Amino acid sequence: MSFPWANEYKPNHPFMQWMDEKLPIPRLVYNAVGAGYPVPRNLNYFWNFGFLALICLTIQIVTGIVMAMHYAANTAVAFDTIEQTVRDVNWGWAMRYAHANGASAFFVVIYIHIFRGLYYGSYKAPREMVWLLGVVIFLLMMATAFMGYVLPWGQMSFWGAKVITGLFGAIPFVGEPLQQWLLGGFAPDNAALNRFFSLHYLLPFVIVGVVVLHIWALHIPGSSNPTGVEVKSESDTVPFYPYFIAKDGWAVGAFALLFSIAVFYFPNALGHPDNYIPANPMSTPAHIVPEWYFWPFYAILRAFTQDFFIIPAKLMGVLAMFGAILVWFFLPWLDRSPVRSSNYRPAYKKFFWFGLIPTMAVLFYCGGAPAEEPYVMLSQLAALYYFAHFLIVLPVVSAIEKPLPLPYSITESVLGHDEGSHLRPAHGATEAVHPETAPGHTA
Amino acid sequence: MARILSILVGLFFTVALAWSFGLGFYTWATEPAAETAEHEFHRHPKEVHFASDGAFGKFDKQQLQRGFQVYKEVCSACHSLSHVAFRDLEQLGYSEGQVKAIAAGFQVPGTDQTTGEANSRPGMPTDYFPKPFANDIAARAANNNAVPPDLSLMTKARHDGPAYVYSLLTGYQAQPAELLKKFPDAKTPSGLHYNPYFANLNLAMAPPLTGEGQVEYGAGNPRPTVDQMAKDVSAFLIWTAEPKLEKRKQTGLAVCLFLLFATVLGYMSYRNIWAGKKH
Amino acid sequence: MAETEGVRRRDFINIAAVSAAGVAGVGIVIPLISQMSASADVLAASSTEIDISAIQPGQAIKAIFRKQPVFVRNLTPKEIEEANAVDASSLRDPQTLAERTKEGKENWLITMGVCTHLGCVPLGAGEGEVKGEFGGYFCPCHGSSYDTAARIRKGPAPSNLEVPEYEFSSDTVVKIG
Numbered sequence A: 001m002s003f004p005w006a007n008e009y010k011p012n013h014p015f016m017q018w019m020d021e022k023l024p025i026p027r028l029v030y031n032a033v034g035a036g037y038p039v040p041r042n043l044n045y046f047w048n049f050g051f052l053a054l055i056c057l058t059i060q061i062v063t064g065i066v067m068a069m070h071y072a073a074n075t076a077v078a079f080d081t082i083e084q085t086v087r088d089v090n091w092g093w094a095m096r097y098a099h100a101n102g103a104s105a106f107f108v109v110i111y112i113h114i115f116r117g118l119y120y121g122s123y124k125a126p127r128e129m130v131w132l133l134g135v136v137i138f139l140l141m142m143a144t145a146f147m148g149y150v151l152p153w154g155q156m157s158f159w160g161a162k163v164i165t166g167l168f169g170a171i172p173f174v175g176e177p178l179q180q181w182l183l184g185g186f187a188p189d190n191a192a193l194n195r196f197f198s199l200h201y202l203l204p205f206v207i208v209g210v211v212v213l214h215i216w217a218l219h220i221p222g223s224s225n226p227t228g229v230e231v232k233s234e235s236d237t238v239p240f241y242p243y244f245i246a247k248d249g250w251a252v253g254a255f256a257l258l259f260s261i262a263v264f265y266f267p268n269a270l271g272h273p274d275n276y277i278p279a280n281p282m283s284t285p286a287h288i289v290p291e292w293y294f295w296p297f298y299a300i301l302r303a304f305t306q307d308f309f310i311i312p313a314k315l316m317g318v319l320a321m322f323g324a325i326l327v328w329f330f331l332p333w334l335d336r337s338p339v340r341s342s343n344y345r346p347a348y349k350k351f352f353w354f355g356l357i358p359t360m361a362v363l364f365y366c367g368g369a370p371a372e373e374p375y376v377m378l379s380q381l382a383a384l385y386y387f388a389h390f391l392i393v394l395p396v397v398s399a400i401e402k403p404l405p406l407p408y409s410i411t412e413s414v415l416g417h418d419e420g421s422h423l424r425p426a427h428g429a430t431e432a433v434h435p436e437t438a439p440g441h442t443a
Numbered sequence B: 001m002a003r004i005l006s007i008l009v010g011l012f013f014t015v016a017l018a019w020s021f022g023l024g025f026y027t028w029a030t031e032p033a034a035e036t037a038e039h040e041f042h043r044h045p046k047e048v049h050f051a052s053d054g055a056f057g058k059f060d061k062q063q064l065q066r067g068f069q070v071y072k073e074v075c076s077a078c079h080s081l082s083h084v085a086f087r088d089l090e091q092l093g094y095s096e097g098q099v100k101a102i103a104a105g106f107q108v109p110g111t112d113q114t115t116g117e118a119n120s121r122p123g124m125p126t127d128y129f130p131k132p133f134a135n136d137i138a139a140r141a142a143n144n145n146a147v148p149p150d151l152s153l154m155t156k157a158r159h160d161g162p163a164y165v166y167s168l169l170t171g172y173q174a175q176p177a178e179l180l181k182k183f184p185d186a187k188t189p190s191g192l193h194y195n196p197y198f199a200n201l202n203l204a205m206a207p208p209l210t211g212e213g214q215v216e217y218g219a220g221n222p223r224p225t226v227d228q229m230a231k232d233v234s235a236f237l238i239w240t241a242e243p244k245l246e247k248r249k250q251t252g253l254a255v256c257l258f259l260l261f262a263t264v265l266g267y268m269s270y271r272n273i274w275a276g277k278k279h
Numbered sequence C: 001m002a003e004t005e006g007v008r009r010r011d012f013i014n015i016a017a018v019s020a021a022g023v024a025g026v027g028i029v030i031p032l033i034s035q036m037s038a039s040a041d042v043l044a045a046s047s048t049e050i051d052i053s054a055i056q057p058g059q060a061i062k063a064i065f066r067k068q069p070v071f072v073r074n075l076t077p078k079e080i081e082e083a084n085a086v087d088a089s090s091l092r093d094p095q096t097l098a099e100r101t102k103e104g105k106e107n108w109l110i111t112m113g114v115c116t117h118l119g120c121v122p123l124g125a126g127e128g129e130v131k132g133e134f135g136g137y138f139c140p141c142h143g144s145s146y147d148t149a150a151r152i153r154k155g156p157a158p159s160n161l162e163v164p165e166y167e168f169s170s171d172t173v174v175k176i177g
């Protein structure tokens, strides 16, 4: 799709014309990330994080392929091959640290990307599919990261594999056989390590596929923006090239700088020391914690300490942990507000800043803390608000709150006026989020 | 309808959590958790600095050589160093010939070329440091039922590793009377040694560094006090865990300076392109 | 005038920024390529010691050096004679037996067991293997024949079997590498 005023690809060189007829890849690029893609001019820096996520995915795939050239998925030697890579392979240390910290960087970027979607209501129509595919990507990323962490076969790798597959053991009736099936045995061993390696190599390419769909789905309505008001006319947009190439470009530089500081100066800061101890199936480390990016969900898992009627606490924890992510699939329908951006939703904005954000902070903190008081009680309160926020607060508040008046258009919000604004509807306060009005349908 | 369903699901989770919280809170308020000796007497590692610290840190090779000497003469009796090869020692400033001589001073597992039986032979630079025990069972048998861990990665396998190793080696002491008064059951069992830097306070390793001059440092080196030897061997173990530390920091400096420059250029270019475009 | 100056300066910054990105790209590619070359543990100078006391004249053994076979052969006087009878300058890779052995130890022919054609292991060192037309080694892959000084005499191989660096640690022990 595009807006009617989008630039059209017109190759000059005969070779490019020939190419355009046979395999129009240049046209595709031009329309996707070139001058042919109009983008709202008022995007703020939160909109750079999708591009940064692409950079992270690339870093992970490239350094991962390198690591795989020197790695052997066998419990007898896996730990040693990683050490050998770091010590003896040319630049092996850089590849290893880039890959390990790359995973963390990827999650930092993605959490900000998701935050943007939640705050600015990007998940709402007409971008539901973009959001749904995003949640699928997030689940795939979690699976990939979990299996990758098992590969060095250190203490945390082993016990992480055991505990996380143990989650499936909580499912009634099929749990135990399921866990055995996942591991290919009674405990993590060669069978598990090999399949995790195979899948860890496969899933990133599945993610690439879903990312293509994600961006495709986004390019149908085009990007939303901080006002949440849909694009109305040419003056609302600028072409992706050169404007957003330049903006994403310098953001990549800044990201690369921060990332390099982590890789070269604090390469182990986010890792756990116990993973420098080879796996020992006979002795569990004193505190087992997953990698930091799983902490909120780990906190939710541990928050359920009591059986609930007939449901055992263990099962409740597992249900809630998966439920905490699955609930995101329903957001586009739970949120009934006609307005996207929280900037114009005074009541919801308060719940967002004073409810959801502190809740996430507490969950992050408690998920990494030992399973002791007061951390357990804190995570119980935070988890309680987490579910209340999405399942109760959001549907209720979005139905009853009165939003602030929206600007007529992006142009008006940027320049203070827009020639077309006399077309403003009588009660200009709200812009209905109806798919029919999305420009994608007029094009 | 969807909203009612959602609120019901929401209530399900929130009520379950409130239930867990309520019971947890009640237990916490009525039965305070018992205090433990570990909780009260465990200490964080001491402050200690090494030449390799900081963004511009470099190894002090003289110190690494001393640390290696301590490892060789003291620690290697019980602890392996299995990720380190003799050839790596050239990075400490030893010549090729010296490395050969050091390697030859260790017996490594070999095979008799005529009978095919297992035997041992003098080490070569390509060999890795040999393990002092044939396997964990032998190690346990010789060490009061505890397996001395491999030291190659020790400074990365503990929080604040270098300081931890240093503190542990210099931290042995008599069990405080206070502790015994408060926790009479926590008396250090025979065969173990009290050390507040060890997670559970009682360690199977007897104090390995016992007195000044245990290792003889050549002329031009500091006096081999227990403190000095502990520092030196900790520095050596920083190197064994991260032999690429110097290269990493130096490369990092070049990379970060370049990226700073490139990012500033990128920002200027961005400002340029957007000049006159309000957004 | 001032206007075009400004434009030129701005173009310059954009070009500089894109060039910096190019430099970064090259900087990333170099380690990615270099990681595939042999690692330090592989390159570490290794050496192999071989006890040759049990090798009778006319016999040969295979040892391993850098993951490849080495042939150690105790030549008989007849084999030495045969090798010396050839006019070296007429050969594809002109070398005399003396140039390929150590002084005073002309009977010890020590070569890599790697055919210089495409790397197969020639026959002739193992018990009962054919030695080929020239009594040395015969490579079954594409038919290269080597003589008793392991010089290429017939077939597609371009050069003689390589003589590795070695020395006699004693009369009965050779150290290769």
Ligand code: HEM
Residues within 6 Å of the ligand: A046, A047, A048, A049, A050, A051, A053, A054, A057, A110, A113, A114, A117, A120, A122, A123, A127, A130, A131, A133, A134, A135, A137, A138, A207, A211, A214, A215, A218, A222, A223, A224, A225
């Ligand atoms: C590999 C991971 C991902 C990649 C590479 C990726 C990439 C992108 C890109 C390039 C954009 C357009 C630029 C931008 O708006 O920032 C975008 C937009 C978007 N992404 Fe993602 N994404 C990923 C994961 C996710 C996840 C996990 C979610 C949500 C759970 C998500 C939700 C969205 C939404 C809602 C938009 C539209 C934003 C708007 O227009 O306001 N994405 N994504």
Ligand code: FES
Residues within 6 Å of the ligand: C115, C116, C117, C118, C119, C120, C139, C140, C141, C142, C143, C144, C155, C156, C157
């Ligand atoms: S490899 Fe020996 S003849 Fe071709």
